[in-house]
Amino acid sequence: MLPAGSLAYRRIDNTETAKFSRLDDWVHRQIIVPTTARTHPMLCNSDRILTTHVGSLPRNAALSDMLIRQEAGEAIDAAELSRHIESATASVIDKQVKAGVDIGNDGEQSRVGFQTYVPRCMCGFGGESKRPPARDQVEFPSYARQTAARFPHSARVANAPAALAAVEYVDSAPIRQDAERLRKWGARFPETFMTAPSPGIVATTMLNQHYESH
Numbered sequence: 001m002l003p004a005g006s007l008a009y010r011r012i013d014n015t016e017t018a019k020f021s022r023l024d025d026w027v028h029r030q031i032i033v034p035t036t037a038r039t040h041p042m043l044c045n046s047d048r049i050l051t052t053h054v055g056s057l058p059r060n061a062a063l064s065d066m067l068i069r070q071e072a073g074e075a076i077d078a079a080e081l082s083r084h085i086e087s088a089t090a091s092v093i094d095k096q097v098k099a100g101v102d103i104g105n106d107g108e109q110s111r112v113g114f115q116t117y118v119p120r121c122m123c124g125f126g127g128e129s130k131r132p133p134a135r136d137q138v139e140f141p142s143y144a145r146q147t148a149a150r151f152p153h154s155a156r157v158a159n160a161p162a163a164l165a166a167v168e169y170v171d172s173a174p175i176r177q178d179a180e181r182l183r184k185w186g187a188r189f190p191e192t193f194m195t196a197p198s199p200g201i202v203a204t205t206m207l208n209q210h211y212e213s214h
Helices: 061-071 078-099 135-139 141-150 173-188 199-205
Strands: 007-009 018-022 031-033 122-126 162-169
Touching: 061 078, 078 173, 135 141
Parallel strands: none
Antiparallel strands: 007 018, 018 031, 122 162
């Protein structure tokens, strides 16, 4: 069975222990982000509806270009990429605060894609998934051409890496870095959150070419 290539994220704020753990039995360890041990209840307000968002926010052109080129296998200056991610995270958090968002996040600025970033932390992926085209693109080819023209330089979605070998965690550093970056810049929010792709969306985007079933 294809292991769940996903992480479960608990709410993070400046007084809560944040745990990141696998949703299956393939990896048993937990990654603990150092915080104080005291836990706060979920943020609530009886006077108005609290605001948040889905998680992913637009990246600037320079950062998007670097992430896409890195995903394509090009050599990228790691220090420069880190500076771009740091700056973009600070900027996107500032915009959320100014817009009145109560429960904010890092806008996934370090990720090339919501679910296709997992090879940063996991081994077993490679090649191409060769996903079949979406039905609306088949039935409306003009729409497919229009979409391709709008996004000529984009991340790998239709041809994302596939599961070619056993999928396992090999590096927790990117997760820790994302969490610490959010902790640094997200202190202006009453509460923060981090996102993670479900096993289902990983399995349907990064297709199984290794396990007998999934």
